[in-house]
Amino acid sequence: MDLFEYQGKQLFARYGIPVSAGDVATTVNESVRAAEAAGYPVVVKAQVQVGGRGKAGGIKLAADAEEVRAHASAILGMDIKGHVVQRVWIEHASDIAEEYYASFTLDRAAKKHLGMLSAQGGVEIEAVAEASPDAIARVEVDPVDGLSAERCRAWVASAQLNPAATDGVVELLLKLYRAYEDGDADLVEINPLILTPEGKVHALDAKVSLDENARFRHPEWDELVGLEKTDPRERDAAEKGLQYVGLDGDVGVIANGAGLAMATCDIVHEVGGRPANFLDIGGGASAQVMANALEVINNDPSVRSIFINIFGGITKGEEVANGIVQALSQVDIASPIVIRLDGTNAEQGRAILAGYESERLVSRPTMVEAARTAVDMAGARS
Ligand code: GDP
Ligand code: MN
Numbered sequence: 256m257d258l259f260e261y262q263g264k265q266l267f268a269r270y271g272i273p274v275s276a277g278d279v280a281t282t283v284n285e286s287v288r289a290a291e292a293a294g295y296p297v298v299v300k301a302q303v304q305v306g307g308r309g310k311a312g313g314i315k316l317a318a319d320a321e322e323v324r325a326h327a328s329a330i331l332g333m334d335i336k337g338h339v340v341q342r343v344w345i346e347h348a349s350d351i352a353e354e355y356y357a358s359f360t361l362d363r364a365a366k367k368h369l370g371m372l373s374a375q376g377g378v379e380i381e382a383v384a385e386a387s388p389d390a391i392a393r394v395e396v397d398p399v400d401g402l403s404a405e406r407c408r409a410w411v412a413s414a415q416l417n418p419a420a421t422d423g424v425v426e427l428l429l430k431l432y433r434a435y436e437d438g439d440a441d442l443v444e445i446n447p448l449i450l451t452p453e454g455k456v457h458a459l460d461a462k463v464s465l466d467e468n469a470r471f472r473h474p475e476w477d478e479l480v481g482l483e484k485t486d487p488r489e490r491d492a493a494e495k496g497l498q499y500v501g502l503d504g505d506v507g508v509i510a511n512g513a514g515l516a517m518a519t520c521d522i523v524h525e526v527g528g529r530p531a532n533f534l535d536i537g538g539g540a541s542a543q544v545m546a547n548a549l550e551v552i553n554n555d556p557s558v559r560s561i562f563i564n565i566f567g568g569i570t571k572g573e574e575v576a577n578g579i580v581q582a583l584s585q586v587d588i589a590s591p592i593v594i595r596l597d598g599t600n601a602e603q604g605r606a607i608l609a610g611y612e613s614e615r616l617v618s619r620p621t622m623v624e625a626a627r628t629a630v631d632m633a634g635a636r637s
Contacts, residue, residue, distance in 0.1 A: 263461030277346030504529025528630030572604025
């Protein structure tokens with residue numbers, strides 16, 4: 256789960272990493288209030304989960320309330336690489352002497368954490384890696400051992416930063432490692448990490464991705480759910496715990512397993528249709544999960560037909576069929592539904608569905624036939 260910059264900075268602050276005082280705002284008036292509280296000059300920063308906001312005009316310095324008004328009204332609602340800005344972060348502006356780069360991420364192949372530090376910050380690290388790979392100092396950290404102060408100091412020395420930054424950067428990176436490890440992130444990145452003219456080091460940006468597998472030990476993450484989703488369909492699905500990606504077609508797709516869900520989207524394309532979404536309901540196709548999935552799809556006004564593609568495994572065909580029937584009695588569905596049921600006890604499942612078939616609910620034995628029917632039904636209704 257990716258965080259917005261301001262959420263990343265809130266996490267950093269909890270671990271004692273220096274960040275500027277600031278506040279998040281969703282309107283121009285709120286922006287001015289946040290700026291007054293932070294103290295001028297301030298930076299008005301678009302909160303979207305995409306890099307290069309600066310270049311896109313999403314980051315502006317403001318010396319007074321009038322400038323905050325002008326920048327906030329330009330930035331709120333701005334489209335940055337397909338992301339519409341709904342919030343800005345306003346913080347007290349910093350003076351910059353130097354811009355560095357620092358991050359920790361997981362190196363899956365090495366089964367270790369990887370720290371990266373560079374004196375060439377403020378630009379995209381991929382560009383630095385390409386043009387001058389030697390400008391990135393790396394450290395591999397065994398998760399069992401952790402990062403000792405000695406190794407951290409040697410790592411920082413190898414990055415050849417301004418000597419005035421050394422102590423502050425060592426201290427900051429030890430805290431950043433704690434935020435990463437303890438906070439169950441799989442990425443923490445500060446770009447730029449700045450050295451101020453007064454010799455202080457400070458995180459000017461924050462990119463954080465949390466490890467979903469650790470959700471069970473972070474009740475505080477619940478309030479982050481959905482916040483990162485700008486597509487209302489995706490927000491709704493995330494709140495219901497479904498793996499959903501909104502697309503722009505008209506055939507709603509429900510499948511169990513990410514692979515089957517992808518294959519289902521592919522086959523809809525293959526027979527000349529366009530999926531409205533990708534939706535993986537996971538292993539157990541219980542009535543409640545199915546009802547939630549149908550509800551999310553039913554709320555999408557562009558859906559014209561629904562294709563439910565389930566391969567029974569541990570969850571047997573008859574349980575799946577009963578789940579679907581029960582779900583249909585819970586949710587009032589606007590679109591016709593095509594079901595393809597295969598796998599364990601598929602016959603029994605289809606026999607159950609046969610009792611409920613109508614022109615609005617049909618069952619087809621193969622994926623291709625089911626996809627064709629769903630696409631035809633969508634075409635007939637548009
Ligand atoms: P990004 O473009 O999405 O990575 O956004 P950043 O938060 O990294 O900001 C981009 C650039 O804006 C930074 O590299 C800085 O050069 C500049 N910037 C951001 N905050 C400040 C600030 O407080 N003071 C000054 N002088 N420049 C800033
Ligand atoms: Mn940045």
